[in-house]
Amino acid sequence: MSEPEQSPLQAAVKAAVDESGKARDHLDKILKERLKTSGKPLWDIERGKSKKPEPRTLRAVEIVLGIAPETLVELVHGAAVKPPVADKAASADDDLVKVQQIDLAYGMGATFTDNPVNVDLIRFPKTWLEAITHSPPELLTWARGSGDSMEPTIHDGDIVLLDRSQRRVAVQDALWAFTIGDIGQIKRLRVKGDRMVILSDNPNVPADEEFIDFVNIVARVIYIGRRV
Numbered sequence: 001m002s003e004p005e006q007s008p009l010q011a012a013v014k015a016a017v018d019e020s021g022k023a024r025d026h027l028d029k030i031l032k033e034r035l036k037t038s039g040k041p042l043w044d045i046e047r048g049k050s051k052k053p054e055p056r057t058l059r060a061v062e063i064v065l066g067i068a069p070e071t072l073v074e075l076v077h078g079a080a081v082k083p084p085v086a087d088k089a090a091s092a093d094d095d096l097v098k099v100q101q102i103d104l105a106y107g108m109g110a111t112f113t114d115n116p117v118n119v120d121l122i123r124f125p126k127t128w129l130e131a132i133t134h135s136p137p138e139l140l141t142w143a144r145g146s147g148d149s150m151e152p153t154i155h156d157g158d159i160v161l162l163d164r165s166q167r168r169v170a171v172q173d174a175l176w177a178f179t180i181g182d183i184g185q186i187k188r189l190r191v192k193g194d195r196m197v198i199l200s201d202n203p204n205v206p207a208d209e210e211f212i213d214f215v216n217i218v219a220r221v222i223y224i225g226r227r228v
Contacts, residue, residue: 008075013045016065021152027064034060052076059131066224069128096123101142132161132223139165141219143177145186149200150175154186158226162219173199175221180214186221 006014017024028040035041041057044050053061058072098121122142129137141162145154153175154160162177169176169189176189188199196215198208 007048007051009051009072010046010048012067012072012075013042013061013065016067017042017046019152020065030064031060034064056131059128063132063223066226068225095126097126097129097137098122099124099129099137099140099142133163135163135165135222139163145224149202149205150186151202153201154221154224155226158224160186160221160225161223163222164219166220167217169196169217171220177218177221179216179218180210184218189215189217 017027020027024042024046025040028042031041032038035057041050041053041061045053045061050057053076055073055077058076059069061067062069062072101120101122124137129140133140141164143160143162145158145160146156148156160177169191172190173188175186177184177186178189179185185198188201190197190199191212192209194212195209196212198210200207
């Protein structure tokens with residue numbers, strides 16, 4: 001007996017899970033914490049139990065899997081459920097918040113940060129940002145990754161959202177943007193006594209260590225986005 005044909009939602013989610021390089025159960029655990037729910041949202045979608053998840057669930061899936069905003073929502077519900085754009089400028093401004101964007105690419109390898117950095121303010125839907133983080137917009141920064149040492153998690157040219165309210169490694173092995181001297185990097189960090197272990201996701205790149213006092217934590221990476 002042939003297997004039933006996958007829906008576009010099932011195919012998109014399965015492809016994103018496979019590309020992430022992470023176990024589906026691990027991603028489901030992150031989703032459950034974000035949605036404050038039980039069950040396994042990704043598994044329910046992949047096996048066809050959840051055929052038409054609500055937009056809130058799909059937006060959380062987009063965030064966790066690094067899928068462009070509203071892609072899955074439009075796939076399942078159509079464009080009608082996208083966050084409405086107000087007709088009046090004043091009302092529209094209330095729904096948008098400003099987030100800084102810098103033209104500095106943090107190396108997954110290393111990037112010199114001693115050159116002048118241009119900062120722009122770009123507007124984002126408030127509800128979309130709130131689905132990612134509760135940190136205030138003024139403490140968030142969009143930047144870009146550079147290099148291949150964090151593949152498959154971060155690809156060269158991916159955009160990353162940095163949370164500058166998090167300046168201490170409270171979560172071991174999370175992704176952090178930091179500088180050592182004039183060199184900026186994005187890596188996983190692990191505290192070991194008076195030293196910081198610097199880890200790359202690319203298995204061909206060996207781990208490194210540095211004294212904690214020499215590592216300046218800039219921000220935690222809380223979102224990764226890429227073109228599909």
